[in-house]
Amino acid sequence: MRYIFLLGIFMAFAFIAPAQQDSKAKQILDEVSKKTRSLNTIVVDFVFTMDNDEMDIHEENEGTLQLKGQKYVVDLPDIGVKVYSDGETLWNYMEDGNQVTISYLEDGGSELMDPSTVFTIYEKGFRSTYVGEKKEGNKTYHQIELYPDSEEYEVEKILLSIDNADNMIKSARLYGVDGNLYGVEVTDMKTGTELADSHFVFNPKEYNDIEVIDFR
DSSP: OHHHHHHHHHTOOOSSOOOOBOHHHHHHHHHHHHHHHTOSOEEEEEEEEEEETTTTEEEEEEEEEEEETTEEEEEETTTTEEEEEOSSEEEEEETTTTEEEEEEGGGSOOGGGOGGGTTOGGGSSEEEEEEEEEEETTEEEEEEEEEESSSTTOEEEEEEEEETTTTEEEEEEEEETTSOEEEEEEEEEEESOOOOGGGGSOOGGGSTTOEEEEOO
């Protein structure tokens, strides 16, 4: 589930007291939080990558994240994975095997696995540093590095690129202690899409002969 792991990091900004940060980084990240919390829904198309030069590994997969408060749906069609959460229950569907596992969200482990916390990670357990600006074409992005305060997250650092025109995160790169480099880059983002609460509940009746494993 490393795909969901980085999405959790990419979307993770929790509602608690911030860790130590430099003033420039904090100002920008506060604007990101303010902007994203004002949005009822967010629909993101993204590309997920995982690289390890030493092991000559490069993986690239496209996906979609639909987010409404603490509710979300992650669809990774390239690998046949869908993850649903209504804010309380978590459904993990694997196309290979036609199997869904069900658990309580609170039993799912680290908050970095939770995409509903995607836009607030800097406020919990991370120190932030403003690196500078980076230009790509006619766009300018703020570069901010996050460093964990503990070994809980098993990361060395996270590099965020934030569009300075709209205060939205464009990409995140996670440097794992295992030598893996994970990346998420937004290719398209829509806000204000109407999504019913029922959209975030997995319906096994839509799948023939599905195996349901309930850990609740």
